Amino acid sequence: MDIVSYLSNIYGYDTPIFIKDVRIGRKSKTAIREEFYRATKRGDLERKSSGIYYLKSNKDFGSGITFRKIVENKFMYPDCISSETRELFIDGYYSGMTFLNMIGLSEQVPAMPEITTNKTSSKKRYFVSGNSMAIIRKGRIPIDFTNWKDLQFFDMFHFLSLDEVKEKKDIIVDYAKKNGISDASFTKYIKYYGPKTIKKVVEGGILDALIG
Numbered sequence: 001m002d003i004v005s006y007l008s009n010i011y012g013y014d015t016p017i018f019i020k021d022v023r024i025g026r027k028s029k030t031a032i033r034e035e036f037y038r039a040t041k042r043g044d045l046e047r048k049s050s051g052i053y054y055l056k057s058n059k060d061f062g063s064g065i066t067f068r069k070i071v072e073n074k075f076m077y078p079d080c081i082s083s084e085t086r087e088l089f090i091d092g093y094y095s096g097m098t099f100l101n102m103i104g105l106s107e108q109v110p111a112m113p114e115i116t117t118n119k120t121s122s123k124k125r126y127f128v129s130g131n132s133m134a135i136i137r138k139g140r141i142p143i144d145f146t147n148w149k150d151l152q153f154f155d156m157f158h159f160l161s162l163d164e165v166k167e168k169k170d171i172i173v174d175y176a177k178k179n180g181i182s183d184a185s186f187t188k189y190i191k192y193y194g195p196k197t198i199k200k201v202v203e204g205g206i207l208d209a210l211i212g
Contacts, residue, residue: 016053077090
């Protein structure tokens with residue numbers, strides 16, 4: 001099977017392919033890179049940026065992948081997982097100002113996406129692809145489909161002041177209730193956070209609202 005057929009069967013089209021993660025039988029990394037090079041030179045494979053490729057579904061149009069799709073596939077979901085089941089294998093989530101903006105707690109559109117993930121050993125680092133950049137943070141504990149929404153929720157208090165928590169209480173509580181975050185979540189996960197976060201959740205009235 002040629003490289004293009006192999007990649008289309010595994011990854012499909014308009015999906016980021018990270019060459020360092022590709023395994024083809026017993027082929028060496030050097031041999032795989034040579035096949036990628038030849039396929040790209042023929043126009044069968046597109047190079048998005050260093051180490052990132054994709055198969056374009058429509059060759060008459062521009063890039064079929066966005067930076068958002070690249071960082072989601074690299075840091076949030078494993079390769080080759082369908083959109084219907086990928087949250088069962090989740091490795092990360094949007095955090096920081098990105099998450100605050102997503103749920104309406106901030107009108108500020110962040111200059112770069114922020115993601116907390118299992119796929120880094122650094123407390124904070126930057127991921128660059130082309131002219132785009134993302135902030136990548138290590139999770140407090142391993143992230144999986146059972147805890148990511150709880151961790152994402154409690155993480156956000158690091159980016160809010162106590163006054164902001166009080167002011168935005170209705171939005172925060174509404175989000176928590178719609179996403180199954182309860183006082184039991186607080187009891188289970190708050191031990192991974194510092195006293196400042198605990199103070200904001202308690203004194204901001206969030207915990208009382210979750211209990212009620």
